[in-house]
Amino acid sequence: MNKLQLDGFLPYHLVMSADLISRSLSRVYAKHGLTIPEWRILAQLKENESLTPSEIGYLAKMEKARISRALVLMAKKDLIVRKLDESDKRVSHIMLSGKGELLFSEIEPEVLSWNAQFIDNLGDDTYNSLVESLKDIQKNCHNGSYFPQ
Numbered sequence: 001m002n003k004l005q006l007d008g009f010l011p012y013h014l015v016m017s018a019d020l021i022s023r024s025l026s027r028v029y030a031k032h033g034l035t036i037p038e039w040r041i042l043a044q045l046k047e048n049e050s051l052t053p054s055e056i057g058y059l060a061k062m063e064k065a066r067i068s069r070a071l072v073l074m075a076k077k078d079l080i081v082r083k084l085d086e087s088d089k090r091v092s093h094i095m096l097s098g099k100g101e102l103l104f105s106e107i108e109p110e111v112l113s114w115n116a117q118f119i120d121n122l123g124d125d126t127y128n129s130l131v132e133s134l135k136d137i138q139k140n141c142h143n144g145s146y147f148p149q
Contacts (some may be wrong), residue, residue: 014137021118028110032103033077037062037070039107042079042096046104050093052085079103 006012022036029039040060045051051059053067060067071094074080079100085091096104119127 025111025114028114029107032107034103034107035070035073037066038074038079041067041070041074041094042100042104042107045080045094045096045100050083050095052091052093056094074100 026036026039034042037060040062041056044056044059048055048059053064053071056062057064057067062070071080071082075082077099078097081095081097082092083095085093122130
């Protein structure tokens with residue numbers, strides 16, 4: 001009989017690695033008063049300019065309740081601006097405020113430095129191989145290749 005061994009179970013290693021990396025990186029933006037969900041939203045808004053909460057959830061892989069809580073905190077800190085959709089008043093579009101843009105510009109060099117150090121610690125070959133492998137996993141999961149029948 002086969003028995004699950006976590007040490008040889010890829011999903012376990014992916015989740016553990018993602019959590020460890022996220023917690024390590026969070027020290028960078030926590031110094032600026034941001035939580036993990038707030039940082040993920042800030043980064044998505046910087047890259048995409050304007051997003052609905054649903055789009056943020058899809059891109060940042062976050063649950064609706066977590067997004068809502070983070071957006072409330074970010075609004076209290078004046079980091080975002082909400083604009084109602086003209087054709088559907090139930091939908092709001094979220095953008096970074098001037099203060100949010102400024103905060104991102106303060107954090108960005110620190111995050112890039114953290115990333116460069118992380119890559120240096122792994123080595124270029126390991127890093128490039130890992131990134132390509134993760135892209136393959138993501139692509140195959142999106143097209144259904146990893147979902148057994």
